[in-house]
Amino acid sequence: MALRLSALQRLARLAVVSAFIVLGTAFAWAQLPEKNPNEQHLIFWRYPDNYLENQARVAFTAIDEVLQAYPPQKEMPLPRKMALIALDQLLHDTHNDKAEPFYTFINTRMQRMLEDMERPVNKGMRIYKLYNDGFIIKTKYATVAVDLIPGGTKDHPFIADSIIYKIAGQCDAMFISHFHGDHANLNIAKAFASRGKLVIAPKGLWVGVDPMIQQLLVADTVVDVPFNDLKMTLHILPGHQDDIPNNIYVMEFDKCGTVAHTGDQWNEEDIVWIDDVHKKYDIDILLPNCWINQMERSLKGFGPKLVITGHENEMEHTIDHREAYWITMKKFERMPNLHIPNVLMTWGESYDYKR
Numbered sequence: 001m002a003l004r005l006s007a008l009q010r011l012a013r014l015a016v017v018s019a020f021i022v023l024g025t026a027f028a029w030a031q032l033p034e035k036n037p038n039e040q041h042l043i044f045w046r047y048p049d050n051y052l053e054n055q056a057r058v059a060f061t062a063i064d065e066v067l068q069a070y071p072p073q074k075e076m077p078l079p080r081k082m083a084l085i086a087l088d089q090l091l092h093d094t095h096n097d098k099a100e101p102f103y104t105f106i107n108t109r110m111q112r113m114l115e116d117m118e119r120p121v122n123k124g125m126r127i128y129k130l131y132n133d134g135f136i137i138k139t140k141y142a143t144v145a146v147d148l149i150p151g152g153t154k155d156h157p158f159i160a161d162s163i164i165y166k167i168a169g170q171c172d173a174m175f176i177s178h179f180h181g182d183h184a185n186l187n188i189a190k191a192f193a194s195r196g197k198l199v200i201a202p203k204g205l206w207v208g209v210d211p212m213i214q215q216l217l218v219a220d221t222v223v224d225v226p227f228n229d230l231k232m233t234l235h236i237l238p239g240h241q242d243d244i245p246n247n248i249y250v251m252e253f254d255k256c257g258t259v260a261h262t263g264d265q266w267n268e269e270d271i272v273w274i275d276d277v278h279k280k281y282d283i284d285i286l287l288p289n290c291w292i293n294q295m296e297r298s299l300k301g302f303g304p305k306l307v308i309t310g311h312e313n314e315m316e317h318t319i320d321h322r323e324a325y326w327i328t329m330k331k332f333e334r335m336p337n338l339h340i341p342n343v344l345m346t347w348g349e350s351y352d353y354k355r
């Protein structure tokens with residue numbers, strides 16, 4: 001027989017249940033370490049976003065420590081591989097895109113890199129990897145930047161103005177591959193120009209802005225630009241991203257080495273002349289976009305002694321085109337006959353190369 005409760009009984013039962021809840025909650029709070037704020041900070045019950053942010057902060061910090069302990073090298077040790085894969089995971093979780101742990105991570109590393117740039121290069125070349133496809137090459141005589149950008153928006157850049165402009169201040173010249181915002185930033189270009197430093201831009205970009213910002217007048221031809229003060233010669237090769245002009249820069253540093261940067265090279269026609277680049281230039285280091293068209297064929301065309309891929313984890317892309325480090329690792333595993341090592345690097349790292 002179904003038990004039927006009167007309204008009064010139901011009220012009484014509700015009162016008892018409520019009393020248990022109140023007492024239970026009070027007991028639970030009594031168990032929380034209110035007297036120990038250090039422990040209280042690590043309890044995230046009912047605050048999942050807060051939990052994820054704290055987890056990201058701990059993970060970014062640990063990754064930063066592992067990467068410092070295992071710096072870039074030809075044979076990647078397992079802890080470094082794990083750190084880069086963990087970084088991919090964090091950078092493909094959109095919770096972290098505009099969150100404080102990400103900004104702290106990248107700016108801590110960029111500030112450290114800025115301080116490291118004071119360290120002289122006596123022989124060969126030092127390559128710094130910056131955000132996205134940005135690189136700085138430093139020799140005894142020259143420090144040049146390619147595709148240097150802060151990332152993010154003007155109001156909330158990934159790399160703080162206070163750091164990126166000091167990095168720009170350390171450089172003697174800048175070369176821009178093509179107009180896309182993940183490679184070209186007018187304010188950074190103006191910072192170079194205002195200090196009397198030359199900026200080379202592709203055809204049609206920033207025309208008339210400043211006499212120190214110089215464009216290629218003709219696309220689709222090779223142009224050589226001597227930089228006598230910097231003891232280097234810049235060879236500009238007419239690449240393309242689809243049909244957009246994309247300068248490929250071959251930077252020949254006297255007695256120090258030659259570095260080529262491919263920008264966002266992706267084009268079916270150019271691959272024919274790229275096949276022969278190694279016949280004209282003795283390239284030590286190639287800095288290709290990690291999703292370059294026909295990677296194995298392109299790398300053989302340039303024929304470098306060493307590769308340092310760029311453009312991984314471009315945070316302005318959706319996560320399917322953020323190009324994880326682990327994808328670059330897989331691509332190289334699948335080219336066993338290439339025999340060109342890839343020194344896989346992340347933001348703010350450097351690699352010293354001697355011929």
Ligand SMILES: [Zn+2]
Nearest residue numbers: 178180241264
């Ligand atoms: Zn592009």
Ligand SMILES: [Zn+2]
Nearest residue numbers: 180182183264
């Ligand atoms: Zn790009």
